[in-house]
Amino acid sequence: MHLTDRQDIEVALFTEALRKRHGYDFGQYAPASFKRRVLGLVTALHLRSVSELTERVIHDEGFIHTVIERLSVPVSELFREPQTFVALRERVLPDLASYPHLNIWQAGCAHGEEAYSMAILLREAGMYERCQIYATDFSDAALAKAQEGIYPAREMPLYLENYRKAGGTARLQDYCTEKYDLLKMHDELRANITFANHNLVSDGVFGEMHLILCRNVLIYFTDPLQDRVLGLFRDSLVRGGYLCIGIKESLSFSGVASDFHLLSRELPVFRRTATAAP
Amino acid sequence: MMEACVVGASTGGVSALRSLLRGLDKGFRPSVIIVQHTATEGFNVLVDLLRDSCVLPVSEAQSREPIQPGHVYLAPPRYHLLVERQQRFALSVDERVCHVRPAADVLFQSAAEVWRDRLAAVVLTGANDDGARGAALVRSLGGTLIVQDPQEAEAPEMPAAALRLAGADHVLPLNRIAPMLLKLAARANA
Numbered sequence: 124m125h126l127t128d129r130q131d132i133e134v135a136l137f138t139e140a141l142r143k144r145h146g147y148d149f150g151q152y153a154p155a156s157f158k159r160r161v162l163g164l165v166t167a168l169h170l171r172s173v174s175e176l177t178e179r180v181i182h183d184e185g186f187i188h189t190v191i192e193r194l195s196v197p198v199s200e201l202f203r204e205p206q207t208f209v210a211l212r213e214r215v216l217p218d219l220a221s222y223p224h225l226n227i228w229q230a231g232c233a234h235g236e237e238a239y240s241m242a243i244l245l246r247e248a249g250m251y252e253r254c255q256i257y258a259t260d261f262s263d264a265a266l267a268k269a270q271e272g273i274y275p276a277r278e279m280p281l282y283l284e285n286y287r288k289a290g291g292t293a294r295l296q297d298y299c300t301e302k303y304d305l306l307k308m309h310d311e312l313r314a315n316i317t318f319a320n321h322n323l324v325s326d327g328v329f330g331e332m333h334l335i336l337c338r339n340v341l342i343y344f345t346d347p348l349q350d351r352v353l354g355l356f357r358d359s360l361v362r363g364g365y366l367c368i369g370i371k372e373s374l375s376f377s378g379v380a381s382d383f384h385l386l387s388r389e390l391p392v393f394r395r396t397a398t399a400a401p
Numbered sequence: 402m403m404e405a406c407v408v409g410a411s412t413g414g415v416s417a418l419r420s421l422l423r424g425l426d427k428g429f430r431p432s433v434i435i436v437q438h439t440a441t442e443g444f445n446v447l448v449d450l451l452r453d454s455c456v457l458p459v460s461e462a463q464s465r466e467p468i469q470p471g472h473v474y475l476a477p478p479r480y481h482l483l484v485e486r487q488q489r490f491a492l493s494v495d496e497r498v499c500h501v502r503p504a505a506d507v508l509f510q511s512a513a514e515v516w517r518d519r520l521a522a523v524v525l526t527g528a529n530d531d532g533a534r535g536a537a538l539v540r541s542l543g544g545t546l547i548v549q550d551p552q553e554a555e556a557p558e559m560p561a562a563a564l565r566l567a568g569a570d571h572v573l574p575l576n577r578i579a580p581m582l583l584k585l586a587a588r589a590n591a
């Protein structure tokens with residue numbers, strides 16, 4: 124049997140161990156990229172095989188934190204996919220501006236980049252005071268980093284370019300302090316952000332949301348899990364609430380597509396239809 | 402039978418890809434899936450250029466899209482492109498591999514696992530070593546590896562790296578790669 128087929132068996136057993144031992148279910152993650160990440164974890168930890176990883180997951184009490192941290196891919200940017208922020212600024216925020224209070228759920232927040240970008244966008248629209256941002260992830264390690272809001276300064280050129288393309292109206296440097304090779308987001312941006320653990324695989328609906336952002340998370344899920352999560356979003360949104368996904372994501376292959384309608388063909392921003400089953 | 406052909410290219414890749422695609426005819430049935438390292442800004446131009454050079458339909462690979470025969474797909478900029486078991490595409494924003502995203506390694510490895518000996522992989526010109534590890538898996542799972550002759554590649558590093566790590570079934574100058582693919586595809590249908 125080829126090594127790759129033996130590894131498939133090992134990955135299946137590893138997945139089973141994670142589920143039975145720790146309640147984390149990766150069974151509905153897109154298999155090709157999940158396998159890549161598991162093998163990457165084996166290499167990073169200098170282990171010989173996935174089986175060795177499985178053994179540690181079962182017997183080594185604290186090890187699960189490392190595993191979740193490494194499987195979670197907290198790769199993000201400030202104002203990633205800037206055209207989406209333009210759409211939010213021009214199409215979504217004006218419509219939400221009439222609400223006295225706004226709830227925003229940012230699911231899969233990685234190290235917080237998207238939540239801080241959202242806070243900046245809302246400030247520039249003069250709406251931040253009225254907003255509560257719930258930024259969630261299933262990785263405690265990622266959430267701890269998100270809470271800190273510290274990024275490598277070498278990313279600044281990319282962030283600046285994103286911010287400019289996103290139509291930022293101030294200077295990005297006004298929102299963070301650069302010190303040595305680090306970049307720290309200012310505390311006032313964090314004022315209305317709550318970072319919390321929420322697992323999209325197993326946890327339930329999340330309040331009365333006016334806007335949900337979940338970008339570059341659904342790409343990792345198989346169709347059934349994607350449908351579950353979209354159902355969760357539908358049920359968490361107020362009628363007419365907005366859902367924003369990644370620019371390379373779509374609802375074309377989803378069973379709940381009819382509960383949402385697309386705002387414009389070029390942008391991955393949807394609105395919960397009034398008739399969608401709650 | 403050959404069901405798919407994956408192609409990796411970097412520096413100098415655009416003109417190499419154009420010339421490769423020009424050599425494929427309407428009857429070519431395998432799916433062609435390409436990773437070309439490009440800046441985001443240049444991507445739409447790249448799609449247009451390749452469309453102009455090719456009689457087969459050319460498009461950007463979409464997340465979850467079923468992979469069609471006789472169709473040319475390009476990995477979108479800033480995402481890794483993977484092939485899933487049911488012959489559908491998946492995207493990821495995982496860390497860069499060999500400093501690039503999309504990486505040919507990621508495409509090649511996932512495609513190799515799905516298509517095995519029904520896959521051909523082509524490594525073209527490029528100034529890094531992306532694709533070499535993927536190429537090795539393609540061969541070890543019975544697929545056919547074609548490497549552009551580094552001597553005539555605009556940037557020799559990428560084909561040379563593939564040769565070093567994976568060897569090759571065919572080392573060819575650019576103008577003989579498309580005819581070889583046609584031959585492999587025809588053998589398949591026999």
Ligand SMILES: C[S@@+](CC[C@H](N)C(=O)[O-])C[C@H]1O[C@@H](n2cnc3c(N)ncnc32)[C@H](O)[C@@H]1O
Pocket residue numbers: 195196197198199200203230231232233234237259260261262265321322323324337338339340369494
């Ligand atoms: C690639 S990042 C996307 C970050 C950001 N949204 C963006 O687009 O830049 C994916 C994030 O999703 C999180 N994630 C993956 N599976 C999850 C799950 N089941 N529940 C909650 N978060 C999850 C990961 O921990 C990671 O932080």
